[in-house]
Amino acid sequence: MNHTDLTLRPITGPEELDLFCQLTYALDHELADDLAAGRRRPGWMWVALRGGELVARAAWWGRAEEPVPFLLDVFDVEDAAVGARLVRTAMAEILPPGTRPPTYNRMIPAEWRDEAAARSVVEDRMTALEQVGAQLLAERLRFEWRPGTAVAPPRNRLLFRPIRDVDEILELMTRVLDGTLDAHSRDDLTRMSAREAALRHYEDELAHYRSPRDWWRVATLPDGTPVGFVTPARNNYNPVIGYLAVLPEHRGNGYIDDILAEGTRILAAQDVSRIRAATDLGNIPMANAFRRAGYVNFERTITMAWP
Missing domain, CATH: 3.40.630.30 (Gcn5-related N-acetyltransferase (GNAT))
Structure with a gap:
């Protein structure tokens, strides 16, 4: 689909992962394995191209045995309006009529509000998705336990x-x-x-x-x-x-x-x-x-x- 010189389309397959990854995100290293396992499909991975240059991308994640994706978890934009158009166009193709869109998750730095560049990344994507009807549901803290960290012994209360x-x-x-x-x-x-x-x-x-x-x-x-x-x-x-x-x-x-x-x-x-x-x-x-x-x-x- 073209709007002036903008092309919106799904990728053709794993051979276009290099194109898809011209914009970057922390999950990029998982994309090939997810495609091979059926957790992602070419039809769930969309790009916005202007003159052959990637200006936005979106990818949904799902389970191999299910026909509809479960989560929008890759979404990168250079312009919020283009990102909104990409998501709107892709969802019309991916989701059956009347289906509630999958939620959107974005991993972000722990102190993202204190860093201008990180804050812009988060807010630009939120602005784009607000244009297609999404609303903030939650901000979540991600925790990690690492080997060598002490584990409390049983207290025998339970x-x-x-x-x-x-x-x-x-x-x-x-x-x-x-x-x-x-x-x-x-x-x-x-x-x-x-x-x-x-x-x-x-x-x-x-x-x-x-x-x-x-x-x-x-x-x-x-x-x-x-x-x-x-x-x-x-x-x-x-x-x-x-x-x-x-x-x-x-x-x-x-x-x-x-x-x-x-x-x-x-x-x-x-x-x-x-x-x-x-x-x-x-x-x-x-x-x-x-x-x-x-x-x-x-x-x-x-x-x-x-x-």
């Missing part, structure tokens, strides 16, 4: 056992949504019941982990009463603390530290090179727990979503 089955984890995930500080969950609760939101989270994320489910733990009091849970896991890219939560009636007792330490111990025992985790900027209790456990806030993400 016992830990494996999750019994999917029904149990779904029940716990439903219960912890009461009073949640997570922006994604709060957004889901405006559209569906707590049980539906828990099931969606499970099917979109936990069900796709590549690691054994017997790593997952329920935290209980000595009498067996559940207090919370943690799902240490491996996703397609890293070992992660996938989901950690304390049940509403047990919040405020510091159990979050015990549960995070258990999840960290399980992954550290696998001789991992790092453990990744994330939480919303506004989820101060969770962010502070990561810091107390020796996790480093090395980056942030911006998430935008369509109403």
Whole structure:
């Protein structure tokens, strides 16, 4: 599609990755493997060319077995208006009519507001996506635990056992949504019941982990009463603390530290090179727990979503 001398189109295949990567981002090194594995497709990777020069690009990520992408996670622009036009044009081709667009995630420096160049990168992309209807959903802190960091020993206040089955984890995930500080969950609760939101989270994320489910733990009091849970896991890219939560009636007792330490111990025992985790900027209790456990806030993400 042409607008004056602007051409908007998907790439033809892996042979155009060099063209696509004329603009750069931290995920570029994953693109070839993602294409080979079906997590990306040429039709989900679009470029805006002016006179043969790349001036904007956008790429969506999804699962090989699903026909519609799950996330917009590569978006680079030299001009916000061109970027908005590119995303609007691509989504009209990629998404079935009436489909809510996938959310947008952008990894950004931890102190991005303090650096003029980094701030411009973030705000230019946000401006472009606002022109096609997206709104800021959350700013998230990305944490990393590194080998050599001390792991707190068990304090014996809580016992830990494996999750019994999917029904149990779904029940716990439903219960912890009461009073949640997570922006994604709060957004889901405006559209569906707590049980539906828990099931969606499970099917979109936990069900796709590549690691054994017997790593997952329920935290209980000595009498067996559940207090919370943690799902240490491996996703397609890293070992992660996938989901950690304390049940509403047990919040405020510091159990979050015990549960995070258990999840960290399980992954550290696998001789991992790092453990990744994330939480919303506004989820101060969770962010502070990561810091107390020796996790480093090395980056942030911006998430935008369509109403």
